[in-house]
Amino acid sequence: xxxxxxxxxxxxxxxxxxxxxxxxxxxxxxxxxxxxxxxxxxxxxxxxxxxxxxxxxxxxxxxxxxxxxxxxxxxxxxxxxxxxxxxxxxxxxxxxxxxxxxxxxxxxxxxxxxxxxxxxxxxxxxxxxxxxxxxxxx
Amino acid sequence: xxxxxxxxxxxxxxxxxxxxxxxxxxxxxxxxxxxxxxxxxxxxxxxxxxxxxxxxxxxxxxxxxxxxxxxxxxxxxxxxxxxxxxxxxxxxxxxxxxxxxxxxxxxxxxxxxxxxxxxxxxxxxxxxxxxxxxxxxxxxxxxxxxxxxx
Numbered sequence: 437x438x439x440x441x442x443x444x445x446x447x448x449x450x451x452x453x454x455x456x457x458x459x460x461x462x463x464x465x466x467x468x469x470x471x472x473x474x475x476x477x478x479x480x481x482x483x484x485x486x487x488x489x490x491x492x493x494x495x496x497x498x499x500x501x502x503x504x505x506x507x508x509x510x511x512x513x514x515x516x517x518x519x520x521x522x523x524x525x526x527x528x529x530x531x532x533x534x535x536x537x538x539x540x541x542x543x544x545x546x547x548x549x550x551x552x553x554x555x556x557x558x559x560x561x562x563x564x565x566x567x568x569x570x571x572x573x574x
Numbered sequence: 575x576x577x578x579x580x581x582x583x584x585x586x587x588x589x590x591x592x593x594x595x596x597x598x599x600x601x602x603x604x605x606x607x608x609x610x611x612x613x614x615x616x617x618x619x620x621x622x623x624x625x626x627x628x629x630x631x632x633x634x635x636x637x638x639x640x641x642x643x644x645x646x647x648x649x650x651x652x653x654x655x656x657x658x659x660x661x662x663x664x665x666x667x668x669x670x671x672x673x674x675x676x677x678x679x680x681x682x683x684x685x686x687x688x689x690x691x692x693x694x695x696x697x698x699x700x701x702x703x704x705x706x707x708x709x710x711x712x713x714x715x716x717x718x719x720x721x722x723x724x
Contacts, residue, residue: 437605457716464609539718544710560707563691566721569602572710574717 438467438538444528445473445501446558447489450543454573455501458541461571462510469512470535471501472528478521491516525561532568541571582715584612587681588688589705591618591673592647595690599720601655603688604662606718612685613663616652619676620644620668644668674708681715688718 443458445451462469473494478486498514505512519527532540544559563570588603590596600616607614620640648666656664669676681687691706706719 437609453716559710563706563710563719563721566719569718569720571716571718574710574713 437465438462439465440535440537441467441469442528442532442535442537442540443469443471443501444524444540444542444558444562445471445497446524446543447497448543450573451497451501454541454543455504457571457573459505459508459510461539461541462505463508467510467538469505469510470515470531470537471498471505471512472515472517472531473498474524474527475516475518476521476524477518491518525558525565528558528562529565529567532566537568539569539571540566541573543573581683582685583683584610585615585684586610586612586686586688587615587617587677587684589618589673589677589690589709590616590648590651591690592651593690595720597651597655597690599688599690599718600651602718602720603686604656604660604664606686606688607662608660610685613665615665615667615680615684616648617667617669617677617680618644618648618651619673620670621672641668641670674705674712677705677709678712678714681709681713684715686716686718687713688720690720 438461441458441462443454445454458469461467475487475489475491475494480486494516498516502512502514528540540562542559542562544557559572586603586607588600590600603614622640645666645668648668652664652666667680669680677687677689687709689706689709691704710717710719
């Protein structure tokens with residue numbers, strides 16, 4: 437059912453559940469998993485690009501995820517890239533298209549109702565932009 | 575699909591309203607259930623139309639049996655997408671009320687909630703609330719939003 441799966445991870449509390457879902461889906465369908473972490477950088481006047489995490493921190497999270505999936509017998513690949521704050525959703529969708537994955541798996545950061553409705557979230561943007569199923573883990 | 579420490583009942587809930595995207599959601603749910611061994615609840619919601627009185631609390635008489643129409647829609651949907659060879663148990667569930675709330679209630683304790691998305695793009699999607707958006711906000715289980723009819 438899913439030859440290829442794309443998992444977006446972001447240091448959030450639900451990452452563990454996101455990986456667990458990816459592991460289950462990939463195991464059931466003998467699929468291959470791509471783990472994507474996008475380092476969002478904010479553009480600040482005069483200060484330029486502000487990084488919220490180092491590339492090493494991002495790489496550690498992805499390596500850990502790939503290792504966990506590999507231990508479960510799943511072929512997994514890690515990807516770490518940088519993007520501008522607010523552009524993560526379209527990058528996730530573009531990766532999903534170029535890899536032609538069967539499903540995108542990601543968490544929502546679980547903000548409160550009002551914040552979620554007003555600000556939207558990466559998951560909601562992905563749902564709107566995607567042309568394939570999106571599994572959202574809360 | 576594990577999520578926190580909640581007891582799950584090996585059930586996948588799919589939202590059905592007769593639209594192409596909801597049929598794609600039901601099809602996806604059945605394929606997933608075939609993999610996991612879960613059963614599928616195909617859930618449809620109906621609401622009586624708002625009474626449009628003329629300031630006197632008078633509404634037009636309406637003999638339509640909306641519950642029956644909903645039941646017919648979901649039964650036809652199941653018949654249209656179910657492959658008898660799949661051996662997946664699919665149950666029709668009809669609920670009265672707001673579609674998102676009916677789905678959230680039906681998915682309480684389920685492994686997964688699968689919904690379609692009408693695919694309004696651009697400005698419309700920014701303005702319109704949607705069942706799928708409400709479900710991803712409030713569901714107590716993982717939610718799959720089906721885009722593109724896969």
